[in-house]
Amino acid sequence: xxxxxxxxxxxxxxxxxxxxxxxxxxxxxxxxxxxxxxxxxxxxxxxxxxxxxxxxxxxxxxxxxxxxxxxxxxxxxxxxxxxxxxxxxxxxxxxxxxxxxxxxxxxxxxxxxxxxxxxxxxxxxxxxxxxxxxxxxxxxxxxxxxxxxxxxxxxxxxxxxxxxxxxxxxxxxxxxxxxxxxxxxxxxxxxxxxxxxxxxxxxxxxxxxxxxxxxxxxxxxxxxxxxxxxxxxxxxxxxxxxxxxxxxxxxxxxxxxxxxxxxxxxxxxxxxxxxxxxxxxxxxxxxxxxxxxxxxxxxxxxxxxxxxxxxxxxxxxxxxxxxxxxxxxxxxxxxxxxxxxxxxxxxxxxxxxxxxxxxxxxxxxxxxxxxxxxxxxxxxxxxxxxxx
Amino acid sequence: xxxxxxxxxxxxxxxxxxxxxxxxxxxxxxxxxxxxxxxxxxxxxxxxxxxxxxxxxxxxxxxxxxxxxxxxxxxxxxxxxxxxxxxxxxxxxxxxxxxxxxxxxxxxxxxxxxxxxxxxxxxxxxxxxxxxxxxxxxxxxxxxxxxxxxxxxxxxxxxxxxxxxxxxxxxxxxxxxxxxxxxxxxxxxxxxxxxxxxxxxxxxxxxxxxxxxxxxxxxxxxxxxxxxxxxxxxxxxxxxxxxxxxxxxxxxxxxxxxxxxxxxxxxxxxxxxxxxxxxxxxxxxxxxxxxxxxxxxxxxxxxxxxxxxxxxxxxxxxxxxxxxxxxxxxxxxxxxxxxxxxxxxxxxxxxxxxxxxxxxxxxxxxxxxxxxxxxxxxxxxxxxxxxxxxxxxxxxxxxxxxxxxxxxxxxxxxxxxxxxxxxxxxxxxxxxxxxxxxxxxxxxxxxxxxxxxxxxxxxxxxxxxxxxxxxxxxxxxxxxxxxx
Numbered sequence: 001x002x003x004x005x006x007x008x009x010x011x012x013x014x015x016x017x018x019x020x021x022x023x024x025x026x027x028x029x030x031x032x033x034x035x036x037x038x039x040x041x042x043x044x045x046x047x048x049x050x051x052x053x054x055x056x057x058x059x060x061x062x063x064x065x066x067x068x069x070x071x072x073x074x075x076x077x078x079x080x081x082x083x084x085x086x087x088x089x090x091x092x093x094x095x096x097x098x099x100x101x102x103x104x105x106x107x108x109x110x111x112x113x114x115x116x117x118x119x120x121x122x123x124x125x126x127x128x129x130x131x132x133x134x135x136x137x138x139x140x141x142x143x144x145x146x147x148x149x150x151x152x153x154x155x156x157x158x159x160x161x162x163x164x165x166x167x168x169x170x171x172x173x174x175x176x177x178x179x180x181x182x183x184x185x186x187x188x189x190x191x192x193x194x195x196x197x198x199x200x201x202x203x204x205x206x207x208x209x210x211x212x213x214x215x216x217x218x219x220x221x222x223x224x225x226x227x228x229x230x231x232x233x234x235x236x237x238x239x240x241x242x243x244x245x246x247x248x249x250x251x252x253x254x255x256x257x258x259x260x261x262x263x264x265x266x267x268x269x270x271x272x273x274x275x276x277x278x279x280x281x282x283x284x285x286x287x288x289x290x291x292x293x294x295x296x297x298x299x300x301x302x303x304x305x306x307x308x309x310x311x312x313x314x315x316x317x318x319x320x321x322x323x324x325x326x327x328x329x330x331x332x333x334x335x336x337x338x339x340x341x342x343x344x345x346x347x348x349x350x351x352x353x354x355x356x357x358x359x360x361x362x363x364x365x366x367x368x369x370x371x372x373x374x375x376x377x378x379x380x381x382x383x384x385x386x387x388x
Numbered sequence: 389x390x391x392x393x394x395x396x397x398x399x400x401x402x403x404x405x406x407x408x409x410x411x412x413x414x415x416x417x418x419x420x421x422x423x424x425x426x427x428x429x430x431x432x433x434x435x436x437x438x439x440x441x442x443x444x445x446x447x448x449x450x451x452x453x454x455x456x457x458x459x460x461x462x463x464x465x466x467x468x469x470x471x472x473x474x475x476x477x478x479x480x481x482x483x484x485x486x487x488x489x490x491x492x493x494x495x496x497x498x499x500x501x502x503x504x505x506x507x508x509x510x511x512x513x514x515x516x517x518x519x520x521x522x523x524x525x526x527x528x529x530x531x532x533x534x535x536x537x538x539x540x541x542x543x544x545x546x547x548x549x550x551x552x553x554x555x556x557x558x559x560x561x562x563x564x565x566x567x568x569x570x571x572x573x574x575x576x577x578x579x580x581x582x583x584x585x586x587x588x589x590x591x592x593x594x595x596x597x598x599x600x601x602x603x604x605x606x607x608x609x610x611x612x613x614x615x616x617x618x619x620x621x622x623x624x625x626x627x628x629x630x631x632x633x634x635x636x637x638x639x640x641x642x643x644x645x646x647x648x649x650x651x652x653x654x655x656x657x658x659x660x661x662x663x664x665x666x667x668x669x670x671x672x673x674x675x676x677x678x679x680x681x682x683x684x685x686x687x688x689x690x691x692x693x694x695x696x697x698x699x700x701x702x703x704x705x706x707x708x709x710x711x712x713x714x715x716x717x718x719x720x721x722x723x724x725x726x727x728x729x730x731x732x733x734x735x736x737x738x739x740x741x742x743x744x745x746x747x748x749x750x751x752x753x754x755x756x757x758x759x760x761x762x763x764x765x766x767x768x769x770x771x772x773x774x775x776x777x778x779x780x781x782x783x784x785x786x787x788x789x790x791x792x793x794x795x796x797x798x799x800x801x802x803x804x805x806x807x808x809x810x811x812x813x814x815x816x817x818x819x820x821x822x823x824x825x826x827x828x829x830x831x832x833x834x835x836x837x838x839x840x841x842x843x844x845x846x847x848x849x850x851x852x853x854x855x856x857x858x859x860x861x862x863x864x865x866x867x868x869x870x871x872x
Contacts, residue, residue, distance in 0.1 A: 299504065
């Protein structure tokens with residue numbers, strides 16, 4: 001049985017499937033998000049939820065690359081930075097505050113920013129596509145730092161302290177005085193990105209990509225162009241990250257080299273891991289958790305005194321990260337499946353049936369090909385190694 | 389299934405280890421400050437009670453950095469601002485660490501309520517998120533901060549979208565913040581990075597006879613701004629410069645040292661952090677010790693760690709700085725006693741030796757103190773009136789000057805930017821012990837350098853400002869420091 005067929009089998013009954021219950025849950029979450037501006041106070045909507053939505057888009061580009069391509073990329077923040085800087089430079093900025101200020105219309109700037117980022121993604125993907133595992137991680141980290149230092153040094157493009165007061169389309173408007181439109185734009189983009197990625201992984205390309213993830217040598221011997229598949233997947237990831245980059249500039253009203261530094265690179269990785277690398281939805285769940293922890297950790301709480309203060313946030317997020325990695329490698333999104341399987345074992349009497357493992361994610365993924373009679377051998381690529 | 393069963397004891401073990409590890413981390417982090425948590429817990433109830441009973445409270449948020457390059461000065465910043473409220477407005481510290489908060493205190497009859505502390509990491513994005521949290525979630529109506537350059541540009545821009553609130557800079561020194569952004573409700577009572585070197589170039593030209601200087605600067609915003617102060621000043625007097633800009637954090641300066649011409653009259657170093665010492669050492673190894681009176685530098689050259697390691701031949705080097713450590717003025721003495729009164733006990737939250745007064749001449753402490761002072765003075769003048777979009781307070785702040793500020797009088801210009809006194813110190817060596825000794829004060833240093841910098845001139849950069857002869861208010865008027 002070929003790796004493609006394995007992946008196809010995984011597609012039908014495997015961890016990607018969304019059950020009726022899953023769809024119902026998604027629908028409830030969707031409705032809550034839709035009416036969020038009516039039920040949450042404005043700070044929650046404008047800062048925590050909006051930030052979580054665009055951070056989720058950035059993280060889902062990483063989740064997608066890891067889950068379906070076996071690539072743990074640290075270049076996603078760099079790519080969204082390229083999109084952000086490209087757009088910020090060509091559109092109008094108030095008072096010429098940094099950047100080229102070419103005065104293009106905002107939508108043209110968006111198209112340009114995404115276009116440049118996708119091209120950069122294609123280039124980066126071509127460079128990195130032949131390496132695997134830790135080497136892929138290191139190459140993308142180097143590319144990420146390269147972009148950070150590029151914008152730090154070429155001040156014609158990054159301004160004195162970033163490109164500021166970047167003009168936004170009328171649809172988005174002033175994001176500080178009227179934050180709700182940006183929230184809905186972020187929500188719409190999130191839904192679109194989620195739908196796009198779910199669609200792509202079901203196309204022949206997506207299935208072949210999963211084959212490449214599981215066994216590159218076998219796919220090569222079957223005649224697939226492995227580096228090309230990986231490069232194109234990376235480029236798709238770059239497209240998604242670019243959308244997050246555009247939204248981040250609208251959210252912050254500016255972009256500076258500091259917005260895409262190593263801290264942010266790590267933050268996006270943490271979000272993806274906390275949420276769960278096994279499912280696309282995990283990216284947004286991780287982003288919400290990250291934004292909420294960030295908010296509460298920074299509150300001035302005299303009752304707690306100096307407990308973990310002022311590095312409280314880094315410590316808490318570090319503990320959460322540690323707990324997730326050790327206790328639920330599938331992230332927060334995997335906890336639901338774990339609980340359901342535990343209930344199933346206790347009351348169902350017969351252990352986890354395949355139907356119960358749809359939320360199980362990575363842990364079960366290796367078992368699907370194993371059950372189909374093929375040893376899951378030679379899995380490559382960073383975090384994927386634990387699946388073997 | 390078999391595989392799963394086999395793995396589960398291992399998983400359980402890792403889980404136990406993980407929980408134990410986390411427990412240890414929490415105990416370790418909490419333990420160091422357990423004494424202060426108890427006292428702050430006791431006082432917190434009274435804070436919330438006071439806030440609830442008074443709707444006219446002054447809701448103040450203080451912005452600083454708790455991570456990044458300046459994270460160590462978080463408590464120095466907060467302590468600087470709060471020391472003023474404690475010493476002059478009747479507030480009480482909730483614990484030895486400034487960030488445990490204050491209780492009580494009134495200005496013009498209005499209770500002071502610290503709504504939160506901003507914890508950024510010297511990036512504009514983090515500062516913007518933190519200031520929005522203080523304003524939009526914690527409902528601060530007055531913000532003191534932020535700490536560093538890029539942050540202040542972001543906060544000043546943000547202040548334009550909140551015209552009914554008041555923002556007073558902490559200690560950020562970017563030029564654009566006030567010169568270009570010009571937000572009507574953003575006020576800065578400290579000099580920018582260029583002002584901190586005012587007079588050094590002029591003294592080097594007039595007193596040391598420099599005509600051509602080599603300027604080596606960190607290749608980023610603060611390095612350029614800091615060097616801009618020297619270049620503008622030195623060129624204004626008639627000198628010429630060669631510029632070198634190694635990246636921030638360079639460890640091997642040999643290629644840059646090779647680019648320094650063999651013949652120059654003097655060298656100005658705007659290399660900071662770990663680079664200062666690396667550069668000086670490598671220079672002396674490659675080219676021999678600096679000849680007498682051929683070295684000057686920005687604030688980093690006067691850093692105690694640099695002084696301790698500095699080559700004997702570097703004695704005599706000039707250092708530009710906005711404060712000084714050897715002052716004997718009554719104003720500085722009053723300031724230091726305020727710091728001592730507010731935070732008498734040493735705390736681990738401050739750099740060693742742990743008392744706020746030991747950081748008195750740090751810009752991180754004094755600039756936040758001055759910001760709180762200016763706020764107090766303006767609020768008192770308008771009797772705490774925050775109505776009408778705080779318009780009365782804005783008008784009063786623009787007119788507020790601090791003639792008795794610890795390190796020289798402060799007034800504001802039309803961009804609400806401080807006109808300050810700057811200091812020029814000299815590295816000394818008394819009995820083998822290196823030190824620093826203030827030799828000149830430079831009065832009335834304005835941000836525009838007599839019109840050389842304007843809202844439309846390019847920001848300081850690798851090639852900016854251009855080298856032009858120009859008239860400056862303080863040219864030839866540097867006064868021998870009066871407290872010697």
